[in-house]
Amino acid sequence: MTSVDLAELWSTFSENECRGYSPLYEKITRAVANNAEVLKFLKISPSDKLHPNLLLAAVHERVLRGLEPELFDIYYNNATSDVGDAFIACVLNSMDDLAPILDTRFVQTNEIGRVSALVPALASLQMQEEATLVDVGTSAGLTLTRDSCFVDYGSLGTYGSKDSSVQIRCDVLHGEPPLMRAPIKKQIGFDRNPIDTRNPDDYRWMQACVWPDTGRTERTNAALDQASHLDVQFVKGDAIADLPNLFERIDGPLVVTTTWALVYAPMDTWELFGQHLAEASRQRPVYWISAEAEGVVTPLPHVPMPSVEGPPGTVIGSVTYENGSVSSAKVLAHAHSHGKWLWWYD
Numbered sequence: 001m002t003s004v005d006l007a008e009l010w011s012t013f014s015e016n017e018c019r020g021y022s023p024l025y026e027k028i029t030r031a032v033a034n035n036a037e038v039l040k041f042l043k044i045s046p047s048d049k050l051h052p053n054l055l056l057a058a059v060h061e062r063v064l065r066g067l068e069p070e071l072f073d074i075y076y077n078n079a080t081s082d083v084g085d086a087f088i089a090c091v092l093n094s095m096d097d098l099a100p101i102l103d104t105r106f107v108q109t110n111e112i113g114r115v116s117a118l119v120p121a122l123a124s125l126q127m128q129e130e131a132t133l134v135d136v137g138t139s140a141g142l143t144l145t146r147d148s149c150f151v152d153y154g155s156l157g158t159y160g161s162k163d164s165s166v167q168i169r170c171d172v173l174h175g176e177p178p179l180m181r182a183p184i185k186k187q188i189g190f191d192r193n194p195i196d197t198r199n200p201d202d203y204r205w206m207q208a209c210v211w212p213d214t215g216r217t218e219r220t221n222a223a224l225d226q227a228s229h230l231d232v233q234f235v236k237g238d239a240i241a242d243l244p245n246l247f248e249r250i251d252g253p254l255v256v257t258t259t260w261a262l263v264y265a266p267m268d269t270w271e272l273f274g275q276h277l278a279e280a281s282r283q284r285p286v287y288w289i290s291a292e293a294e295g296v297v298t299p300l301p302h303v304p305m306p307s308v309e310g311p312p313g314t315v316i317g318s319v320t321y322e323n324g325s326v327s328s329a330k331v332l333a334h335a336h337s338h339g340k341w342l343w344w345y346d
């Protein structure tokens, strides 16, 4: 990727993902887009490591480790110094420390708020038997704790226990999402790099992946603590190369979830992912519930995104495979990528 493409990537990210949601990261990403030295440093990374979230998290991790007091004051104490300048200075002064982190870490933002879309999406499945759920790209498995969370859908109702340490508020802007518990008997978290929330370095990396000024820090910490008591099996593997092996070892109906995960796999493998699910459906029905960007889940029809202020929403899809092929593919909803709102299609 050339410096021009990289500058474009950062400035598009600033406008599309940060504006209207994270003023801090909007300023930082704009500053990076305009800084030739930082872009040159980033160019040493392989192309799958160029996602802005990776550098943002790597610097945030330094902040959380107490290594960047100026940025800490801006991120957490409302200090008003120029965050763009402070971020650039941090990167240029710590390139030797940052390079190995960019090399070895992945964007693994695990967003518990996505449970607000997953709950009705799973409830909408008409399953005759209890199923095994495989969450592909699970990170630390936070969304697998959905039954321990409390989700408040305003006048449409609630899900889970009010006493939960993880409280999620979701504005339903359209429709009436179903809020029953889905019949899931077993859950498996699958990732190329599963995160162990009991490991302090992994725990801090999860915190670092959260954008500091979006009000999600406390909720993420509570979700990480909740996940450390989770009774799920974690399996390490690649979503394209290794999933068929896992599916062969599972009997009965299969629910596969991907939430902001497949989009990180190369674009030319998205179709193949669906083919793996189709293949697995020769033995039993396979249900794929997805929360991905438009175009990632290839069997889904295009449904125009509702016009809601802020960054573009996520497509919540439901694709069913039976006897080796797609038997239905439906866009269930559009949702805020961190679960703040839901536009449900009845």
Ligand SMILES: C[S@@+](CC[C@H](N)C(=O)[O-])C[C@H]1O[C@@H](n2cnc3c(N)ncnc32)[C@H](O)[C@@H]1O
Binding pocket: 106, 107, 108, 109, 110, 111, 112, 114, 136, 137, 138, 139, 140, 142, 143, 190, 191, 192, 193, 237, 238, 239, 240, 258, 259, 260, 261, 262, 264, 265
């Ligand atoms: C942005 S995180 C999303 C985590 C979680 N699904 C959520 O919604 O909060 C993307 C996750 O997908 C995983 N991932 C990306 N590509 C993958 C692949 N090819 N195979 C397995 N996991 C992958 C990453 O390791 C990371 O944990």
